[in-house]
Amino acid sequence: MNVIHNAVAIMAPFLLAAIGGLFTELTGMLNIALEGLMLIGAFASVVFASATGSLFLGVALGIISSVLVAYLFAFVSLRLKANIFISGLATNLLASGLTVVLAFKLFGSKGVIHFPGAPVLPLVSVPALERIPILGDLFFGHNILVYLGWICLVLAAVVIYKTPFGLRIRATGHDSSTVESLGLNPQSYQLKAILVSGFTCGAAGSMLTLNLQAFVPNITAGRGWIALVVIYLGNKTPLGILIASFVFGFAISISNYAQGFMEIPADFILAFPYIITVVAMIGYSAVRHYRSQKLAMRRDR
Amino acid sequence: MPSVDMREICKYYPESGVKANDYVDLSVKKTEIHAIVGENGAGKTTLMNILYGLERADSGRICLDGEEVVIRNPRDAVRLGIGMVHQHFKLIRPFTIAENVTLAMEQRKYGVLLDRREAWKATEKVIADFGFDLDPGAKIADLTAGQMQQVEIVKILYRHADVLILDEPTSVLAEQQIRTLFDTLKNLTCLGKTIIIISHKLDEVMSIADRVTVMRKGKSTAVRNTDEVDDKELSRLMIGKGITYGFKRDASVPGEPVLALYNVSVAERTGHRPLLDNVSFSVRAGEIVGLTGVAGNGLEELEEVVNGLRKVDSGRIEHRGLDVTNASSYFLREQGMAYVPSDRLRRGSSLSSSVLENLIITSRRSFLNRGFFRRKAMEKFGREILKHYSIDTDLYVPMGTLSGGSIQKIILSRELSAQSDFIMFSDPTWGLDVASAEYIYSRILECRRSRAAILLISNDLDEVLGLSDRLMVMHRGKVVGVFENDGTLSKETIGEYILGLRNDFKGDAGNDGQATMGRGDGNGGGIDDNVVGGGSSRDCSDLSPE
Numbered sequence: 001m002n003v004i005h006n007a008v009a010i011m012a013p014f015l016l017a018a019i020g021g022l023f024t025e026l027t028g029m030l031n032i033a034l035e036g037l038m039l040i041g042a043f044a045s046v047v048f049a050s051a052t053g054s055l056f057l058g059v060a061l062g063i064i065s066s067v068l069v070a071y072l073f074a075f076v077s078l079r080l081k082a083n084i085f086i087s088g089l090a091t092n093l094l095a096s097g098l099t100v101v102l103a104f105k106l107f108g109s110k111g112v113i114h115f116p117g118a119p120v121l122p123l124v125s126v127p128a129l130e131r132i133p134i135l136g137d138l139f140f141g142h143n144i145l146v147y148l149g150w151i152c153l154v155l156a157a158v159v160i161y162k163t164p165f166g167l168r169i170r171a172t173g174h175d176s177s178t179v180e181s182l183g184l185n186p187q188s189y190q191l192k193a194i195l196v197s198g199f200t201c202g203a204a205g206s207m208l209t210l211n212l213q214a215f216v217p218n219i220t221a222g223r224g225w226i227a228l229v230v231i232y233l234g235n236k237t238p239l240g241i242l243i244a245s246f247v248f249g250f251a252i253s254i255s256n257y258a259q260g261f262m263e264i265p266a267d268f269i270l271a272f273p274y275i276i277t278v279v280a281m282i283g284y285s286a287v288r289h290y291r292s293q294k295l296a297m298r299r300d301r
Numbered sequence: 302m303p304s305v306d307m308r309e310i311c312k313y314y315p316e317s318g319v320k321a322n323d324y325v326d327l328s329v330k331k332t333e334i335h336a337i338v339g340e341n342g343a344g345k346t347t348l349m350n351i352l353y354g355l356e357r358a359d360s361g362r363i364c365l366d367g368e369e370v371v372i373r374n375p376r377d378a379v380r381l382g383i384g385m386v387h388q389h390f391k392l393i394r395p396f397t398i399a400e401n402v403t404l405a406m407e408q409r410k411y412g413v414l415l416d417r418r419e420a421w422k423a424t425e426k427v428i429a430d431f432g433f434d435l436d437p438g439a440k441i442a443d444l445t446a447g448q449m450q451q452v453e454i455v456k457i458l459y460r461h462a463d464v465l466i467l468d469e470p471t472s473v474l475a476e477q478q479i480r481t482l483f484d485t486l487k488n489l490t491c492l493g494k495t496i497i498i499i500s501h502k503l504d505e506v507m508s509i510a511d512r513v514t515v516m517r518k519g520k521s522t523a524v525r526n527t528d529e530v531d532d533k534e535l536s537r538l539m540i541g542k543g544i545t546y547g548f549k550r551d552a553s554v555p556g557e558p559v560l561a562l563y564n565v566s567v568a569e570r571t572g573h574r575p576l577l578d579n580v581s582f583s584v585r586a587g588e589i590v591g592l593t594g595v596a597g598n599g600l601e602e603l604e605e606v607v608n609g610l611r612k613v614d615s616g617r618i619e620h621r622g623l624d625v626t627n628a629s630s631y632f633l634r635e636q637g638m639a640y641v642p643s644d645r646l647r648r649g650s651s652l653s654s655s656v657l658e659n660l661i662i663t664s665r666r667s668f669l670n671r672g673f674f675r676r677k678a679m680e681k682f683g684r685e686i687l688k689h690y691s692i693d694t695d696l697y698v699p700m701g702t703l704s705g706g707s708i709q710k711i712i713l714s715r716e717l718s719a720q721s722d723f724i725m726f727s728d729p730t731w732g733l734d735v736a737s738a739e740y741i742y743s744r745i746l747e748c749r750r751s752r753a754a755i756l757l758i759s760n761d762l763d764e765v766l767g768l769s770d771r772l773m774v775m776h777r778g779k780v781v782g783v784f785e786n787d788g789t790l791s792k793e794t795i796g797e798y799i800l801g802l803r804n805d806f807k808g809d810a811g812n813d814g815q816a817t818m819g820r821g822d823g824n825g826g827g828i829d830d831n832v833v834g835g836g837s838s839r840d841c842s843d844l845s846p847e
Contacts, residue, residue, distance in 0.1 A: 162414050164407035171393045171404055178391035181355070182405035183376030296569075 003253050005137040011249025012146045013038070016204035017227035018234070018241045019149075019156045020197030025231050026160065027186075027193040028173035032088035033073050035224025036095030037198050041066035041205025043099040046215050047106070049206075050118035058118065058210065059145070063202035069095065070198025074191045092224075100217050114214045121145060121210050145207040152200055157238040169193060222274065229277050233284050244280075251276045304331040304495045305352070305383075305464055310361035312347050321347040322358065323519040329464075329512075334486060334496045336506040336527075339516035339539055340734030345499045346388075348516070349466050352497075353385040354378040365464075384457025385466040388473075390449050392441045399424040399437040402456045427459050432488060447478035454485065458494075465489065467498045471505055475595050476762075476796040483509050501539075501734075503532040515539055539735065550746060550768065556586035559723045559754035560607070560638070565616030567602055567778075576602040578778040579616070584723065584754040589745065591769030591786070592758045594799050599778040600758050601643075604727045607756065608640045609633045620723065634663060639721035641712055643728035643758070645705070649712045652701030657683045659700050660715050690714040690744075706737030713744055724748055727758040742768060762792050762799075774798040
């Protein structure tokens with residue numbers, strides 16, 4: 001079952017970015033900067049990994065770079081009170097421009113840059129267990145960042161539902177004036193949420209480049225946007241996000257697989273994730289409409 | 302020794318140039334219920350926001366139990382034992398009561414995790430200690446307004462507050478819930494709590510408060526014991542001049558029906574309980590028909606149906622014999638039906654447009670010359686209206702910069718200047734100060750004198766009782782009572798119908814209405830058989846200001 005195994009690998013960046021996006025979403029902000037934050041993480045991690053020769057330092061510095069840019073984004077949006085959509089857009093443009101400029105300055109290329117010296121992401125391999133059908137594919141034989149994604153998911157679920165911090169995050173999103181009237185500063189929770197999104201997006205980005213041992217301009221290719229869709233499809237819950245990102249991963253994996261033996265035009269294969277996104281969003285809004293109608297009916301009874 | 306002592310508090314808003322608080326003094330004794338009364342914009346809420354740390358005074362001192370304190374933010378206030386129930390509830394609707402009560406002061410286990418069981422227990426303890434009846438596990442969204450307010454009070458008590466500030470606590474409550482609230486407050490003072498209540502309902506202040514501080518235009522003008530004053534004197538202190546709302550609703554003989562509804566029903570979208578259930582009534586020239594009820598019982602829907610904003614599923618609406626069922630608002634306006642909506646900020650006006658634009662929007666086509674506005678004619682029209690209705694503002698300021706009272710005056714003047722034969726008012730004085738409300742009332746009565754048919758939809762019992770010739774009560778989409786307002790009608794009786802405690806109205810209400818209702822022959826119909834010799838005259842001096 002290579003399809004499932006690949007799906008799990010493909011979904012990991014979506015999952016990680018969506019976890020961070022979930023935090024900002026719950027505090028009531030539409031964080032479109034996920035894409036840019038991922039890109040920063042992607043670039044910084046592979047550069048640092050190859051420069052230091054340490055995988056850990058590469059990932060860590062990639063995440064830190066992404067968090068720093070997230071802080072800038074938060075400062076502009078929260079302190080300077082810029083429209084969060086515009087500042088998010090600016091973050092994305094900044095990330096896209098900055099990575100290309102730095103790549104050119106440092107490595108003299110505006111195209112694909114290979115880092116053969118960068119350490120390879122180790123796989124967590126348990127040959128005996130990997131042979132278990134489906135479960136083996138789901139849980140074993142992946143690179144370590146995939147497992148980081150799962151740890152983050154469990155942590156996110158605990159933080160959101162089981163800690164005072166999570167309670168306040170959710171309260172901020174529902175009604176920030178209530179949080180304020182209780183003597184808390186809603187903006188500090190929004191800031192923390194943006195920093196969390198910087199962290200997970202940095203990790204998500206590092207996965208993209210460290211897998212390839214190369215940086216490609218705009219390597220994220222809309223994954224941050226799809227992560228936003230994943231948050232909504234997942235109904236803004238950690239479990240929902242897990243399922244939604246698996247659906248995306250699975251769909252992409254199938255289309256990659258189909259490429260091998262079916263006569264599908266390459267352009268279509270490339271467009272597939274985006275087509276899935278559109279279909280999924282339409283389906284989501286249809287389901288929501290249906291649900292709200294049912295809810296209204298129940299309330300009426 | 303006073304519990305709360307505020308001295309010479311000043312607060313100036315440079316943006317609007319308003320001195321919200323101008324050397325205000327407030328002294329509240331321990332375990333008393335102290336009311337702060339004043340018109341809108343008198344500075345009551347500003348003063349309380351300062352006490353609760355939501356705003357900072359420019360100067361002045363605050364002492365608690367004789368010790369001077371500095372309150373920079375709500376956190377400081379909470380620490381000092383001050384809590385506030387805001388006019389609009391500060392509750393997270395999808396959360397449970399326990400979660401809302403403990404929010405920001407959560408019960409923890411292992412230092413970092415929420416302890417739901419402890420939160421539940423702590424909430425339950427406060428609920429039990431102070432004699433509330435709430436389930437800590439219930440979701441806020443499922444509660445009534447009265448219960449939500451109780452949660453707000455529990456929230457404050459959980460924070461060990463000794464001083465409770467309540468900002469207009471009765472404005473969202475039904476008559477019965479108000480009584481429960483007052484019992485709660487009295488009970489709390491027995492348990493050693495001090496209560497400050499902001500209100501502009503004088504009868505309530507008289508019944509609940511021990512002492513009252515009157516504020517006027519940013520100044521504290523008087524402090525009185527409630528057993529030493531009457532509401533007339535209080536209102537004189539508030540307004541700062543003699544009582545001027547002693548106008549009379551003089552006798553008026555209603556003419557032919559102008560607007561008539563026959564068995565109008567509106568179904569819920571999902572088809573269960575109807576929003577409007579066989580509503581029939583008529584409004585005749587020269588009379589005011591008052592329509593009241595608690596929010597959610599069909600008043601809003603009826604308002605929209607009569608204005609053409611909502612389609613009816615069955616039944617008929619006639620305007621002077623012409624079938625206007627499901628006609629558009631545009632058509633209805635063309636027919637001479639004016640409308641002063643309850644939502645004056647969104648439906649009644651465009652806040653970002655100028656006063657002039659708001660004034661001419663309904664008559665805009667009369668100012669066109671080959672598709673372009675004739676500015677001179679518009680300005681002339683606008684200035685005449687402002688002068689005639691004595692509104693003190695400029696034509697080109699944006700509506701949004703004006704006070705609520707001025708906005709309502711402008712909407713009113715626009716609607717009245719159309720010389721319509723039918724006018725619907727919905728909560729026309731909601732949130733307005735006494736002077737503005739009084740102005741609105743006198744205009745409504747003037748319309749009646751000029752023989753317009755008036756439908757007054759209002760949640761304010763005093764208002765409908767004071768103004769209406771006939772009064773209808775709606776409950777669950779039905780008209781459950783129709784009364785001639787002959788001066789013998791009591792607020793309590795109406796209240797019982799409003800809350801659905803009584804459903805024994807024998808007469809032409811609701812479904813029974815069909816029997817006596819003329820079937821759309823244009824001049825028959827309505828519930829007018831029992832009116833002989835016109836409405837009764839009634840002195841409206843007891844019309845309680847809002």
